[in-house]
Amino acid sequence: MQEFNQSTVTEFILLGFAPDPRTNPLLFTFFIVFYLLILVSNSLLMTIIYQDSRLHTPMYFFISVLSMLDVCYTTTTVPQLLVHILSKKRTISFARCVAQMYIFLLFGVTESWLFSIMSVDRYVAICHPLRYKVIMSHWMCLLMVGICAAYGVVGSLFYTFFAMRLPYCGPREIDHYFCEVPAVLKLACADTSLNDLVDFIIGFNVIVVPLLLIVIVYANIFATIMKIRSAQGRIKAFSTCASHIIVVTMFAIPCIIMYMGPGSGSLSNSGKRMALFYNVATSFLNPVIYSLRNKDVKNAFLKLIRKGMAPE
Template sequence: MGMITWNCTEVEEFILLGLTRRPGMQIVLFVIFLISYVISLKGNVLIIFISRISPRLHTPMYFFLSNLSFLDIWYTSSIVPKMLINLLSFKKSISFHGCFTQLFIHLCLGGSECYLLLAMAYDRYVAICSPLHYTTIMHSSLCIKMASGCWIGGLINSLIHTLFALRLSFCGPNVINHFFCEVPSVLELSCTDASLNKTIIFFCAMLVVMGPFFLIIITYGYIINSILKINTSVGRKKAFSTCASHITVVTLFYGTIIFMYMRPGDIHVANQDKMATLFYSVVTPMLNPLIYTLRNKEVKGVLLEITRKRHVP
């Protein structure tokens, strides 16, 4: 009796209501999300490409940035292609197994990104607070272990949520008031009590979201303290510029994640949840490459070199 009871479901597919039911607006949204998806793919692939081909970018910072770009490619790809199809379809459905596969992938990648942003903050901490020991501390073996830990942490988080969601029964209704299979929206359709799942969501969010977020804040407290001790304004500006892109990405990603998952279970407004999820799942992966390329002199320098070589006869 103490074992998890696996669901025996009658639901074979779910209907996704999406962002709007107005046909004209659906066409507009299709064009917007298609463009943003293409920009996201090209931008993140470009980050991975230049990080690989340029020797000057073979550093821990760009190793983690490549991981972030790889993650963002699949993060947005787990949602946008199906959303684009549904925007042009009369029946906006997703199979039961497809829904839980999407749920699993999205949670895995989202959790991994939370940990990865923490790893990137630690890299900046070592670079600014212990610059003379940077290469000794941030060696390739440690970077690989940290990145692996980020992916494993996201996988464990996803497994917990997915397995506990599968223990529920889904016997109808099957209409999800969202544009993809987000955990809270799926739980609302359960025919059995999902209070345990909601409690797990809250406590996992504390570990996966708030834990790394508070550690990032503490890390940047030390970083800012070290920057203020730099004697020259040029030195302070240069030190801060190495962190500016990461701070921007952290603010965009964690801001909407915390809004989404750290509220009490009953305080959820469908349209607000959709906008928050849209931002951290679709908009942020598109903005990340732009933030890092527009604010990073090294990346812009490599892009300029590549452009010049292409125009040399």
């Protein structure tokens, strides 16, 4: 931590998206609308799952945790972005930058591992349906989420420590809309080759390993599904997995490119767009995908609406 204390940079400037101030009102409207939709859609999904006892199953428990992570994940970056769009001063202190980097990674790594846990849940439900309630007990689900959170705490700590141990002595302009590791590393006044290696190793463990686990699990799931004699049964089994596969793909591919691709630290505009996709777009699309493709959620939503409109 000695290099951390020797840093001569006390604050960074986040360049964001708008080189032309005239586009700021349009950008502000776009981001605040998306952010409000993320808050409303994810909160509504969590409320529906909580209110309807028929949705008190492991699958919907994990979906509600995913919605909570999406809300926290987006809140780490978007409110600050909105303030910076309206303000001429787009600075962030060194300490706040470190905190934002850590919290963002904490929720991101936790979500990455949660996707793998959700695939295991689908495996047990499809391949071992008679033992599903025994294996996926309430305490087991809580333990699995706790393990995901532990990976998030440890993985993000390593990411942040190895990024911020470097000296930062200027320039201080971050070509991004928040303090993300690849963008911040570009400003380090030292060789970052060790960081690139460490980030690749950590990224392999927190992104690629969960993804490989998902691939292996779904290979077993599809092998089991193909043994189902009924065509309708196969379609129903596939449909329960489709939403999860779509969501994982949207999240994993941009993350791998951003954190593990060669020269990821040199990404600028493309890096910002990818970060915007897995930070904002997926948080908005996750509840949409899980609700529109799910009859149980739609029925629970209609039930909640009728209950709210019923006279007391």
